[in-house]
Amino acid sequence: MSNETSAFIERANLLLEQGRFNDAEKFIKQALAKEPENDYALSVLARIYLNNGQHDKGMETIQKAIAIDPEESFYYYLLGFGYYHKNLTVQAITYLSKAIELDPYSAEYYGLLAFVQLDDQQFEEGLSKANEGLAIDAENITCLNARSVALNKLRRTDDAIETMQNALAQDPDNEFTHSTIGWNLLEKGKHKQATEHFREALRLAPDHHNAKSGLKEALKSKIPPYRWLLQFNFWLSNKGSNFRWGFLIGIFVIVRIIATVSNDSPGFENVGMIVAGAYLLFVSLSWILNPLANSFLFFHRDGKHALEKQEKINAIGFMTCIAAGTVILFLSSLVGEGERTDSWLASGLIALSLAIPTGHMLFPVRFKNNTVSQWIAIGLVFSGSISLLVGLTGIFPGEVIFICYFFLFIIYTWATAF
Numbered sequence: 460m461s462n463e464t465s466a467f468i469e470r471a472n473l474l475l476e477q478g479r480f481n482d483a484e485k486f487i488k489q490a491l492a493k494e495p496e497n498d499y500a501l502s503v504l505a506r507i508y509l510n511n512g513q514h515d516k517g518m519e520t521i522q523k524a525i526a527i528d529p530e531e532s533f534y535y536y537l538l539g540f541g542y543y544h545k546n547l548t549v550q551a552i553t554y555l556s557k558a559i560e561l562d563p564y565s566a567e568y569y570g571l572l573a574f575v576q577l578d579d580q581q582f583e584e585g586l587s588k589a590n591e592g593l594a595i596d597a598e599n600i601t602c603l604n605a606r607s608v609a610l611n612k613l614r615r616t617d618d619a620i621e622t623m624q625n626a627l628a629q630d631p632d633n634e635f636t637h638s639t640i641g642w643n644l645l646e647k648g649k650h651k652q653a654t655e656h657f658r659e660a661l662r663l664a665p666d667h668h669n670a671k672s673g674l675k676e677a678l679k680s681k682i683p684p685y686r687w688l689l690q691f692n693f694w695l696s697n698k699g700s701n702f703r704w705g706f707l708i709g710i711f712v713i714v715r716i717i718a719t720v721s722n723d724s725p726g727f728e729n730v731g732m733i734v735a736g737a738y739l740l741f742v743s744l745s746w747i748l749n750p751l752a753n754s755f756l757f758f759h760r761d762g763k764h765a766l767e768k769q770e771k772i773n774a775i776g777f778m779t780c781i782a783a784g785t786v787i788l789f790l791s792s793l794v795g796e797g798e799r800t801d802s803w804l805a806s807g808l809i810a811l812s813l814a815i816p817t818g819h820m821l822f823p824v825r826f827k828n829n830t831v832s833q834w835i836a837i838g839l840v841f842s843g844s845i846s847l848l849v850g851l852t853g854i855f856p857g858e859v860i861f862i863c864y865f866f867l868f869i870i871y872t873w874a875t876a877f
Contacts, residue, residue, distance in 0.1 A: 461493065461494070461700035464490045464493050464494050464497065464500070465494065466488035467487065467493075467500075468486075468487065468490050468497075468499065468500055468503060468523060469486035469502055470483075470486045471483045471484075471490065471507070472568040474498075474505060475503065475506060475507055477511065478510075478666070480507050480510060480511040481729060483503075484504065484507050487500055487503050487504045487507065488504070490622075491504065495528055498523075498524040498527040498531070499518055499533075501521070501523050501524035502521060502524045502525070502531075502533065502534055502537060503548075504517070504519045504520050505520040505524065505537055506537065509537065509541055509544070511542060511776050512655070513670035514541045514544050514545050515541075515545075517537070517541050518538055518541035518542070521534050521537045521538050521541070522538065525538070530561060531561075532557075532558045532559075532560075532561035532562035532565065532568070533558070533562075533615070533721075535554045535555070535557045535558035535561065536554075536555060536558040536565075536567070536568050536571065537550075538554045539551045539554035539555035539557075539558060539572070539575070540571060542554060543555075543574070543575050543578075544613065546578075548575055548578065548579045551575045552572065552575055552576070552579075555571055555572040555575065559598060562687065563754060564595055565575045565595070566592035566593070566595040566596035566599035566601070566602055567592070567599065567601055567602075567732065568592070568790075569588045569591050569592030569595070569602060570588075570589060570592050570599055570600075570601030570602040570604070570605050571591065572588050572590070573585040573586070573602065573605035573609065574601075574604075574605050574608075575586035576588060577605065577608055577612065578607055580696075582609050582612045582613050583607070583613070583732035584608075585605060585609045586606060586609035586610065586613065588605070588607065588618040589602045589603075589605040589609060591604035592605075592771070598629045598631055600626060600629060600630055600635060600845060601608075601635075603622055603623070603625060603626035603629070604623075604635060604636060604639040606622050607619045607622040607626065607639055607640075607643060608639060608642070608643065608649045609756075610622060611643045611646060611647075612654050616647070618766075619643060621861045623636065623640050623643065627640075630664055630782065633660075633663075634660040634661075634663040634664040634667050634670060635660075635667075635669075637657070637663070637670070638657065638660040638667060638669045638670040638673060639660045640653075640654035640656045641653040641654075641655075641660065641670065641673045641674075642655040642669075643676065645673060645676060645677055645680070646655065646690075646691075646693045648686070648690055650676075650677045650680035650681070650686060651677075653675065653677045654677040654678065655671065656668045657671075657673045657677055657734070658674065659676065659716065660673075671765055673768075675765045675766065678687060678756055678759060678765065679749075679752035679753075679755065679756065681755075682748075682751075682752055682755060684748060685748045685749075685751075685752045687717065688748050690866060701789050709868065718867035720730070733802075735846070746815045746872065747777075747814070747815065747818070748806060749817075749818070749819070750773055750774060750777040750814065750817075750818025750819065751777070751818075753766060753770050753773055753774040753777070753818070754773075754777055754778050756770075756773040756774070757771060757778075759761045767868045769797075769821065769822060772822045773817065773818050773819065773820075773822070774818070774877060775815030776814075776818060776822075777817055778816070779815045779817035780810055780811065780813045780817055780818075781811060781814050782813035783810040784807050784808070784810035784811030784813075785811070787803060787806050787807035787810055787851070788803075788804065788807035788808075788811075790803060791804045791806075791807055802850045802851075803850065803851065805846075805850055805861050806846070806847050806850030806851050809843050809846050809847055809850070809861070810847060811840045812843070812865075812868055813839070813840060813843045815868075815872070816836040816839045816840055816870075816871060817833075819832075819836065820833055820836035820837070820840070821833055824837060832871065833870045835867065835870060836871060838867060839867050839868060839871050842864045842867060843864055846861055846864045
């Protein structure tokens with residue numbers, strides 16, 4: 460490696476540590492222009508892409524480095540890091556295991572592998588890997604954080620607290636540690652204490668995504684129903700995907716059975732109504748609480764800075780539909796009686812129901828590479844807009860359009876649930 464190439468790489472590394480990704484990319488590309496087969500320079504470029512959220516480009520770049528030097532463990536670690544952030548657990552575990560195979564004495568590899576396993580609800584395995592890493596380096600922050608999360612998930616609260624105290628003792632100004640403590644506290648329902656740690660993490664690193672997400676959840680938890688739903692979601696997510704499917708389907712089946720029994724047996728009629736009402740309330744809250752909480756944060760002193768641009772648009776869309784629906788329903792009472800009143804009443808309900816897809820769908824709207832729920836949401840907003848036009852103007856009878864809209868709305872609610 461020439462002195463000039465080495466200087467470019469050193470400069471790129473310095474800029475990367477400062478978070479100046481675009482400047483770092485310029486310098487490392489100058490190094491690669493002189494030595495395109497320099498695998499270390501390729502790994503620095505991969506790190507720039509990965510840290511800047513360009514995971515596909517980062518993974519493609521590090522694979523080029525692996526092709527040049529397939530025995531370098533750090534390159535497999537970076538590839539595993541990319542797969543981890545793309546939520547591809549199997550591939551992440553494969554490449555991180557390869558990194559450990561090549562270098563079994565790097566605690567950082569064990570720490571990241573532990574986090575991958577924790578995201579896959581492999582809590583005991585994640586704890587084991589974190590402990591293996593700590594046996595190599597007792598002060599490794601990643602392993603300490605992973606161990607704390609694992610212990611928290613396994614309900615070993617005292618051990619989790621002790622681990623995080625050790626992590627803070629090692630590095631009291633580590634934003635990653637404060638963010639982890641915040642999430643642990645949030646899962647325990649201590650949203651006020653969690654808020655303090657998320658704020659501290661963001662003071663240390665204003666762009667820390669995990670802390671931003673945590674702060675939003677902690678602030679939303681000031682709304683009691685949202686706090687209860689969040690605790691339920693924590694509990695449900697810790698059970699694994701198969702349990703979640705079985706739980707949701709089981710609840711629906713039980714409600715249907717009780718409804719059938721209550722119809723056949725008048726003595727159970729009140730029980731059936733209570734159960735059905737509770738089920739509908741739970742489902743309705745699960746639809747509206749997140750966009751409602753985003754609307755609350757939109758006007759909150761700290762929350763408005765924590766919201767992403769996408770979430771702000773969702774909040775505005777949600778509030779607009781709620782306001783429009785309320786106004787239309789009020790005006791429907793002034794129209795008089797008959798079909799005209801029914802048409803305005805239906806329009807008001809449609810405007811209110813549009814708050815759900817507009818509160819969740821992605822903006823700006825695109826017409827390729829969408830999820831199923833996003834496609835249905837687009838169709839729902841389109842058909843809902845036509846239904847509103849028909850209902851408010853009375854251009855032609857809109858019963859069929861109304862029925863089609865509400866049928867699509869039911870499909871959407873199920874699609875988003877699963």
